[in-house]
């Protein structure tokens with residue numbers, strides 16, 4: 401749709417889908433205030449698309465007006481005032497069958513229909529790769545959509561950075577830093593598992609900043625013996641402790657399957673590595689999983705500001721008729737990129753990237 405063919409905008413809606421990330425509320429606030437500034441009405445949809453399919457969500461209206469008052473004072477808040485879900489794909493919603501088993505049903509047409517009934521001229525869908533794929537599919541069905549990239553994993557190719565990532569790195573770096581003193585005091589090996597199913601951005605950035613000795617990421621398969629060698633080498637040079645950072649989706653080079661369960665959730669690699677390293681080195685070894693701490697709490701200033709910029713840019717896209725796009729940070733600019741390109745493939749850590757090279761120059765082992 402071009403700017404000239406865009407009908408006059410009167411009402412937009414906003415939703416948040418998939419796992420939360422620090423900065424969601426800042427996007428909601430910026431988009432709402434910018435839209436109100438244009439003279440448009442703004443609706444909030446609860447729990448992804450569920451608010452459109454169900455009149456009430458948890459006893460509250462599924463769709464409700466976002467006023468200036470409703471978004472007051474939320475820039476710094478974690479989570480999302482709209483709620484979210486990782487089980488709300490309208491193209492395949494889980495439903496209990498009469499025989500008690502679970503099946504899937506496609507309710508995407510109802511979403512498009514409901515948005516028409518509510519006279520929503522454009523939807524700002526804030527999400528990661530899964531949610532943006534859904535948004536793109538809805539756009540192809542005729543729903544005017546603008547995507548806003550969110551994920552702590554930072555694995556969306558079309559944008560240099562997603563909001564939420566830097567906060568997660570900050571939290572993880574702090575945790576890695578705290579492990580040093582206890583690891584050194586006990587001469588232990590500490591294995592810390594960070595989020596990152598398909599990509600190792602959080603592990604790489606926080607491992608580097610936090611002074612990890614070994615960083616294991618999905619993009620660089622590891623050999624256990626190389627990790628063991630690194631720990632022994634440190635022992636020989638009287639640094640009798642080691643910090644090993646492992647992304648949850650890391651995998652060994654021997655072709656073993658990753659640590660994902662049937663639903664695609666990851667867990668267990670840190671425990672397993674700690675046991676293997678302990679057995680091979682004879683050193684006391686401990687593991688911990690930082691988990692959702694990386695996603696919770698207040699966004700740092702960088703993520704607040706990026707999220708505010710994304711929210712305002714999404715409104716500019718609607719004003720200019722640039723629909724079916726996603727706002728993206730490219731260099732210092734916020735640009736609109738086609739949603740289809742944005743969800744095309746993931747941004748993985750290039751094994752020969754400058755960040756990886758820098759870490760290697762500092763003596764960090766990637767277990768390869």
Ligand code: F6P
Nearest residue numbers: 419486551552553595596597666
């Ligand atoms: O994609 C974001 C993310 O935090 C991943 O890093 C992690 O694997 C996943 O979500 C966890 O999902 P859930 O909150 O559903 O357990």
